[in-house]
Amino acid sequence: MAESVIRFAGSGLRVQPPLSLYIHLPWCVKKCPYCDFNSHAAQGIPETAYIDALLLDLERALPDVWGRKIHTVFFGGGTPSLFSAEGIDRILTAVRTLMPLLPNAEITLEANPGTVEAARFAGFREAGVTRVSLGIQSFNPRHLQALGRIHDGDDARRAAELAAIHFDTFNLDLMFALPGQTLAEARADLDIALAFRPPHLSAYHLTLEPNTPFGHTPPPNLPDDDLAADMQLAIEARLNEAGMVHYETSAYARPHHASRHNLNYWQFGDYLGIGAGAHSKLSFHDRIVRQMRTRHPQQYMDAVRQDRHITDVRSLTRSDLPFEFMMNALRLNDGVPAALFEARTGLPLFICAPALEQAQARGLMETAASHLKPTLQGQRFLNDLLELFLTG
Known part of the structure; x- marks a missing residue:
């Protein structure tokens, strides 16, 4: 599509920032009631057709990033671990063929405990994934049920064990301020997580996003602001005691295990996003451009073939x-x-x-x-x- 942009009035960029690649795999087994991401309950995943579209998307994007090295790759979703190891391998092989991927690039894949098994984790590692991010949220079955999660506490423990076996670095995602959660229960979730010695841990306050079931109908018995603040302080203190550095609003890491992909976002680096609904931020000498791709997976696959998959392009202005x-x-x-x-x-x-x-x-x-x-x-x-x- 034709690009309609406003060039910003500045001295220009002398050096382009590091470039990351984000790959959106939009399907989940079930849509969680708090989730406002572009994800869709799976009615059968057209894996081959979707990967075809991803790779065509990447080829069409090459003129915008020609010659630039990829520092990190992130498979987000949705639940990327629903894709086969062979599918992930096919994507990464194409990425290496089409773009200069740094030899030590961090390659992260999001996974849910309800969809992983030892053979699949081993396959992801063999395909080149260097890091998994596990959406544990809680080890407490009552809280998992309240969140609409499809895994139970045993699934969560098993997935954390597998992550530790197959990956040198991995992330455990936890949430706090959950319906009916006490301070003691929030601490218990954290202690269970720390038993797996995760190199990285994310702790998110449950938020009620607009246009989600929880946004329309909040769950009962949510902790009040004071209790939620107590949970946050207790989490920070316990993780600090465990030797983890609170380096970003919701992220904690052991030395040398901070998420390099996310750090590139926070340091205003560039990222090319491919896949349904993916966003990009790309810097040129005289402008910084944001793009968004078609959100619905089937519409995205159709649009890529017609080279009409980028639905919004704008330059950031001086005031932005x-x-x-x-x-x-x-x-x-x-x-x-x-x-x-x-x-x-x-x-x-x-x-x-x-x-x-x-x-x-x-x-x-x-x-x-x-x-x-x-x-x-x-x-x-x-x-x-x-x-x-x-x-x-």
Whole structure:
């Protein structure tokens, strides 16, 4: 489709940022009531046809990223572990053929405990996946049922065991502030997770997203704000005690195990997204472009064949960029070097001076000139901090 963009008025980008590849596999066994991702309950997955579309999508995207090296690959969903190891191998083989993939690239695949088994994990590892991210959410059967999950606590434990066997690094996803959950139960989930010595752990507050069943009809007995805050503080303290660093709003990692793919997002790197509903952010010398692909899987597969699968293209304007950059960078508890702002946006940092002064005066950001870093208060009230950078 024709690209209609507004070029931003800046000094331009001297060096393009690192590039990641995101691959969206949109099917799940069952749609969870809290999920607002572009995922669809499987009525039989057209794996071969969908992979055909993915690879054609990737070929059509090559002119936008020609010659650029891929630093990380992330299979998200949906539930990517519903795809066969052979299918994942076919995708990664094509990626290596079409693009320069770094030899030590981090390749992550999201998996759910209800869909994994030893043979499949081994196959994913053989295909080149280096990291799995397991959507455990809870080990408590009552809470899993309340969340509409299809796995039970035993499935979750078995999946964590398999992840530890087959992968040097893996992530366990947990949620807290669940319906009827007590502080003791939140701590118990964490202790069970830590028994598997995960190199990385994500802990998310259950949120009631619009346009989800939970958004329309909230579940009963949700913890109040004070109890949820107590859970968050207890989780942070326990993980710190276990030697895990709280490096991003919801992410904790042992040394050298932070998610490199997600770090590239937070540091305002580039990413090419292929698949149904995937988003891209691509930097050129004189503009930064966001793209979105057709959301529905069948419509996406049809549209790729017609080269009409990119449904939205826009350039970030000069007024967009400060908020877009800070929305990512300030999720990192240690922030980013101040020089990264100009390197990734092509704009001088002084255009943010009024917002930075307000943030520092309100105790939301550190005052060091060489670093952009939220204070503990800024981490706790991140939305208030980010609003200062909205100029539109």
